[in-house]
Amino acid sequence: MPESPKLLRLLSAAVGAENVLTDPAVLAASSHDTWPVSTKWSRRGEHPHQADVVVRARSEEDVAAVLRAAEEFGTPVTTRALGSSVTGQPLPTRGGIVLDVSGLTGPHEIDEIDMTVTAPAGVNGGDLEDALNETGWTMRFSPQSLYRSSVGGWLATLATGQFSSRYGGVEDLVVGYRVVLADGAVAELTASPRAAMGPDLRQLFLGSEGTLGIVTRVTLKIVPLPAVQHLQTFLVPGVGAGLEIMRDQAARGLRPSLLRLYDTDEARHAMSDPDFDGTVLFVGTEGEPETAEAEMAVITRIATGRGATALGPAPVEAWLGRRFDFSSVEKRLDTPGGFAETIEVAHTWRHIEGLYTDVRKALEPLADEVLVHFSHVYPQGTSMYVILLGQVEDDAGASDRLAEIWATTMQVCLDHGAELSHHHGGGLARSPYSRRSLGSAHRVLRRVKHALDPEGLLNPGKLGL
Ligand SMILES: Cc1cc2nc3c(=O)[nH]c(=O)nc-3n(C[C@H](O)[C@H](O)[C@H](O)COP(=O)(O)OP(=O)(O)OC[C@H]3O[C@@H](n4cnc5c(N)ncnc54)[C@H](O)[C@@H]3O)c2cc1C
Secondary structure, X not given: OOOOHHHHHHHHHHHOHHHEEOOHHHHHHOXXXXXXXXXXHHHOOOOOOOOOEEEEXXXXXXXXXXXXXXXXXXXXXXXXXXOOOOOOOOXXXXXXXXXXXXXXXXXXXXXXXXXXXXXXXXXXXXXXXXXXXXXXXXXXXXXXXXXXXXXXXXXXXXXXXXXXXXXXXXXXXXXXXXXXXXXXXXEEEEOOOOOXXXXXXXXXXXOOOOOOOEEEEEEEEOEEOOOEEEEEEEEEOOHHHHHHHHHHHHHOOOOOOEEEEEOHHHHHHHXXXXXXXXXXXXXXXXXXXXXXXXXXXXXXXXXXXXXOEEEEOHHHHHHHHOOOOOHHHHHHHOOXXXXXXXXXXXXXXXXXXXXXXXXXXXXXXXXXXXXXXXXXXXXXXXXXXXXXXXXXXXXXXXXXXXXXXXXXHHHHHHHHOOEOOOOXXXXXXXXXXXXXXXXXXXXXXXXXXXXXXXXXOEOOOOOOO
């Protein structure tokens, strides 16, 4: 339903008429993200989740004014930053306002003593990382979407990066942030270096996908650029042996920056060799020369003890050079009837191999290629990332197939008691499974939601809310 002229006038007065957009092309563009299901809708000219108005915010005051106006009119607000979500997180399921926060940009501040950087939430993560590198610092936070995602988006989605095994996810990166609540009030959440004055409220908005508040400014940890990096590729006897190597090194408290285990199907792509036949483990250690060398020596001992053979650093170096490349998925989605999907889940060491076997078995009939890797390692378990590539007759068939892939994967994961998302979040893709995934904890989420957003206006229809 189109927004009332009175609301549009109020929004224009708050942020400037040039930032209140009702042009159909703008509305259509903001009704998609990078979720393959949404990409297929877009190719077919379908916009099932479309806003009535897009409002561009340039400052925290803009965000607060928009939320106050929305509350007055009972209008839903779905926040959108750089739209790199791959699960439909920023799609406005009930129309209303899409609040575009990609304009929350501006200078950042580096504190070299406390080792932090503070930046507006809409800043492109890759731009910030490049600027830090020029001064000898790094966040060492590197999602594959580094150059197409915002720092505020990282918090809102509980993102993680390719070096997480050493540096952790965004929950380890964040020092503090400012957030605008549904009624326009602003809160600053910080605990530096640590605080025990009640619960750590910084966790509350991490992964909340714009359903609890809008992040406007973030302070993140930085570290000096690592002095050295050691890389190695291991041919391992199989996925089971590879997982054991990963678990062993975690048990010994090692902190490699890179640990990526590819099953035989994905190894052909990882090694850029269509004839390669084997399971491979990519390893990187970094930091001070002595510790990086020592950590690589211990991992090599563990790996060779489990039957692995070192193949040299070249494949890992080549992968590092193309680690932001997503073109194989994008090209496939851009083909009539082509489909591609990436689904990341997690499980404990005890159960991960069984999950791998059953997910593969269930998905093989649904795609031409099923590729699996394990790339974020914790003392208790690991992530599992599945890539599916395939071709059917037309885009309608591709949409149906993607729906079947999601339903199948989520059901196998539920049956195994696995975590349904490791880092891409709930969005529309997983909202129907949120309650089953969280169990009794979903009641806590619902009560938090009710307390912070009693009218249910912020990003409705996500996380099973
Ligand atoms: C090629 C590719 C590779 C990817 N690789 C990774 C990866 O390695 N690791 C990973 O974790 N993710 C990855 N992603 C997913 C995605 O990039 C992340 O989820 C990212 O954090 C989203 O940021 P964004 O700025 O694009 O947010 P958007 O897509 O615009 O929004 C995502 C969600 O966050 C909310 N949101 C955004 N900004 C704010 C804010 N300031 N305040 C409150 N809510 C907000 C939105 O409402 C929405 O629910 C990848 C995506 C692509 C396309």
